[in-house]
Amino acid sequence: MDSRVQLQQLSMSFGDFTAVHPLDLDIRSGEFFSFLGPSGCGKTTLLNIISGFLTPTSGTVTIGGEPMASVPANKRPTSMIFQNLALFPLMTVAENIEFGLEVRGISKPERRKVSDRLLELVDLTGSGDKRIDDLSGGQKQRVAIARALAVEPRVLLLDEPLSALDLKLRQHMRSELKEIQRRTEITFIYITHDQGEALTMSDRVAVMSAGRLQQVDEPMTLYQNPATPFVAEFVGENNRIAGEVVGNDNGRVQIKHPSLGVLEGISTEAMAPGTACSLYVRPERLRLVGEDASPVNRLQARLDVVNFEGAFLMLESSIEGLSDPLKIQTEHSTMPASLTKDHPVSLVFDPADALVMPESAAEGGGHAQGLD
Amino acid sequence: MLKALTDRFGLPVSVTILLLLWFWLIVLVILPQLIMIDYSFRPNLLPAQMGGPEDGYTIGNYQTLANNDIHRTIFFKTIWSSILVTFLTLVVCYPVAYFLAQLASTRQAMLIALLLVIPYWINEILRTFAWYLILAFQGPLNAVLLGLGFIDRPIRFLSGDSGVLIGMVYAYLLFMVFPLYNALESLDPNQVRAARNLGAGTIRTHWRIIIPHAKPGIATGCIMTFMLAAGSYAVPALLGSPGSRWFTQIIYNWFFEGGDWHMGAAYAFVLLILCIGFIALVMKVFKIGLGDIGR
16 A cells, blocks of 8 residues: 655645745655644644645645545545544444444444444444543544544544643553554654654654744654754754854864853854854753863853752753853762752763754744744 | 522612512413413303303314314414425525534624624514515516526416515524524534545535534524414515415404404414424424523
């Protein structure tokens, strides 16, 4: 079954507002693919275009090699799980699941077989005759999944379906969704603003901002090698130090900050001296050290906040000349007991852990606004 | 309940409100009805015969209706035509209400609501007269249909039932549109999208998702329209012909032309019982309670 989804030169405008700038994207057959971005970045618009609820201003959608331009929403091989689930409250659980088959004229006994099988898949065996209102949030979620799978879609579209659940259930449903995807081999296209969801479940993630694709990559690559300042700041925690390029040799870049002096990082781009740039270093890459540590990339800061996060501590420390506090993630064991609030600390980071990017690396970076 | 009322408005105001309410309910609604029922079971006597041997309870008035072929026919025809009016009104109003509730932009919705309501600022008799003019043999509707070539000779709309049906559907539009609108407005648009996403076409989406959701609104609209149609006097009097007499006209005749209030009361009571029966039936069929109608 070919369930590749290709978007070619796809764009969408509402009046003067461009929700999606022209983009090309190839989603592989059987892939768990996520669109990640803040609300208003255009990800929901893309989902509505793929499902056929919206007609793109330009460009084409192809599913399994077939162009979708002339295929209406109710004839597409896609199935959607809505953010509010949109289960039919006047039908029983089984009737909900069987609705898509009823539409296709499949006989009642056949339909019952399918719904029984799907109820088993989502671990709700025997709940077919229940009313929707009698189910818990997690059970409704699973009925929505079963209903969407009943029509045997080639592509399953998920519009932030876990956002209404509590944390424990959300984490449980993550692994369940991933498991269902593995078993059914359907292409999953998942929309979320929650990077945890996107990073844990997806084969690949497209980070979007202001209607543009910022980066399409595997979760690990997104985290370790962000392509734009937006991705560096949006995916995971990051510390940003703005400066100006002063030296550059073989991927090693020296930048100068007016009050912190010269810092060193790595870059994939050749940047001429004088270029405005940002240096990004993750909280877990900043280390607390004694006064005698190496002078390269050493920062003197004052400890402001110690946040207990369970498995680790997240410290916030301020440095004169930096507007935002630096975040440092550290183990309980490496945290000297003598360190308390308002204590001076020394921090270092390895140049190999610091990524330097020119200030205007990507067009349309920064936070988006407008339609979701 | 009483405590909540006194807490809110103080004792004197609460007592006044309750007394007025009970006065209205007992003196202006229940008592007159009871007197009418009492009337309906007594013969129409000359003043001289009152208190005499013939002055007693009888079901003679009801027997008159049962034995009079013409009146009986008109009675059943009124019921049947009212059902037809109700059905036609539903068919006309459903698309309007759906558009208003789900598809229209705020501007469009306001404009349509305004266009629907403005004619109702005019008295019902005048509105019905306007239809009398429109539907006349040499009126504008026939002229337009002739001009467009749909018909070769004018139609006598006003000689059969069609004039009455058109007039009534129009007269009671709002009583159907607004309950439907209320019900449809609360439908989550994602329900429609979900049905479509699962492959349902327009008709099936309406039949399986939207109409079941709108059921309480449909029932309320149908009950109101039926009651108004069955009890209508002005529309059949103005737009009807001798062949399309309405039962209310017979009742009117007994009261004001025949001068026989007893007979009129019996006829009116039968109509009332029938209307209540219809409401009960509709509520049972649509599986709704009294509370749903009040909404």
